[in-house]
Amino acid sequence: MFHPSGVTIKFAGMGVNVKDLFDEDFLKRLEHLRLVSRKMRTGKNSGERRSPLKGQSVEFADFRNYSSGDDFRYIDWNSYARTEKLFVKLFMEEQDLLLNIFIDVSKSMSWGEPPKERLALQLAAAFSYLALAAYDRVAIAACSEQLAAYQAPLRGKTGIDQAWTFLAQLSFAGSTNLNQALLEYGRFSRGPGVALLISDLLSPHGFQDGVKFLQYLRQEVIVLQLLAPEEINPTLHGDWRLLDSESGESREISASPRLLKAYRKKLDDFTEANRDFCFRRGIGFLQVSSATPFEELLLQLLPRAGILA
Template identity: 30%
Template sequence: MTKELLLQSEWQKRIGSSKLATKSKLRGQHKGSHRSNRFGSSMDFSDFREYHAGDDVRQVDWNVYARTEKYFIKRFLDEQEMRVHILLDASKSMVHPEKWLLARQLALALGQLVLQNDDRLSFSVISAQPVIPFRKKGATYKQAFAHTIASLQRPSLKDSFVQHAMKQLAKGQTVLILITDGLEPIAEWEALIQRLPRYAGDIRIIQIETQEEMKPNFTGDVELYDIETDEKLNISVSNQIIQQYINKKAEHEKKFQLLCAKYGVATIQLVAEEGFSSAFFHRLKKANWIM
C-alpha cells in the first residue's frame, strides 16, 4: 500500500497548508518553527527592557537611547521545536475496515503536519507484531513516515491497548495524541490517564467508532463473537437488549469524558463512516486541534 491510497492528492495539498495547534509550553531544546514563552535569538521582536551589566551591547537600541538617553535592549521570542508523540491502537477492536483506515489516515496526516513544520515526531503502535517506533524531525522524512503507516498490519492484538500504552511513552513531549476506540474498561483507562500529564503538556485522545458500535441494527437469534477474546455467545437480540446496550455504552462514554476532563485530557469522537475529510478538515479544525 502507498500513501496515495491513504490520502488523496487533494487532501495532501490542504494538509500542506495546515499546522498542529497547541497552547502547551514548548519544551524542545532545538530550533523549530514555533514561538516559545522564552526569550532568545529569533527575528521576532517582543519588547524592550533596561540594559543591565553583562547584557550583550549589540542588543542596545540606539534609536531609543537617542530619544530617552537611557539604555534599552531589544528582546526577541525564542523558537523551539514542538515534540509530538502519536500512539496508535492496533488491537482487534480496531479491525473494522473503515475504522482502521481512518485511524491510519489521521495518524499519517497529523504526523505529516509535525514533520513539515520542522518539528520532532515520535510514532508508535500497540500491536501484535512488533513495530519499530518512528522518531524523526523535518519534512525530509514525510515519505518515510508515509511508508511506515502504509506498512502497518491489520489489527490483531488480543490484549488491552491501554495496558500496553505506558511502555511506548516518553516524557518531555509537547503534544501526546492517542488514536483508539476507547472501548477498554474505565478502570483501565483511569490507571493510564492519571499518569499521562507526566509525559506531555497537551494530551489528546481521538476516539473512532463505527455506526454499528454506536447503535446496532440487527435483531433475532445471532451468534456474538468477541473479536478480542475469541469467545462466542448465542443470544436472541431484541429491541430491549439493544437499548440496554446503548444505555450501557452511553454510561461508559460519560464516565470516559468525565475522567478525561478531570485530568485535562482533550477528546474528540469520530464516526468511521463519515470519512477522513470530515474528520480532519472539519471536526479537528472546529475543535482547534489544527489550524
C-alpha cells in the first residue's frame, strides 16, 4: 500500500503530521471506498471507472459487423466459423473521473472547537487519497473572497504527496465570496467531472450562482456544509459582545432563551433553503458538525448519504 510520509498539515496554528490523522489501518479501509457518480463522467485516461463508451479494454460488451480497417485481433473467429461472417468484439472502456475539490479557506472556517478547518482539510485529504488511489484525477481549489489557490489535476498514487502538500500550505484568512471563487474556476476547467464543495456556506452573497456555474461546466456537484457545535446549538447565557471573524463587525446581545430560539429557527431555515436548492438541482448535500468523529463521517455518514460507496 502506498503511504505518503513527511507531510504536515497545519490546523489552527499547530503542525499535525498526516500519520496522526490517517493511521495505516484507516488508509487501508479508505482504499475500499469509492466516490459515487450518479452520472457517468468520462475522462481522458484509462482508469478503474467504467465508461459508457465502448473501446478496447478487458470486459466484453457487444459485437458489431467487421469494417475494412478494423484490427484483426478483435475479430471473433468462433462466430466466423459458425456464420461465415466477420464480427468485431467491443469492450467496455475504463475511464478515469476528474474530482474537483473546492475548499473554503475563509477566516470563519478557522472558528469553532474543534475548528471547521480541521475537518475540511481532513475531508479534502481523504477524498484526494481515495480518488488518486483509484487512478482518478484530482484538482484542488482554495476559495475565499476569490479563487485563492489552485492545484492542477493530479493522477495516480504518486500525486497523493503533492495533493497533501498543497493542502498543508493553505492559510485560512479573509472574507468569503463563494460565487466569485467558483466563477473564477472557469479559467481552469478541465471538462466534466465531480465537484466537491467543502464550506460552512456562510458567504454573504450565497453560493448558489457559483454552483449553477459548476453545473453549466458539466460538474456533478456535492456540497458538504461544516458547522461548529457552537453554531449548531449555542449555549450562551447573559450579555455578550459578538465579533464577526471576517468583517470585524461587532454586535452586543443579551443571550435570552427567546433569542436563542429565534437563532435556531433562523439556522433551520438557512439549512432547509440550502437543502431544498440542492435537491431541486440534483446536488448531493450533507450538513455535519466539526465535532463529528472523522471515521464515522467517512465510513458511515457519507456512504449513508450516497456520496461514498
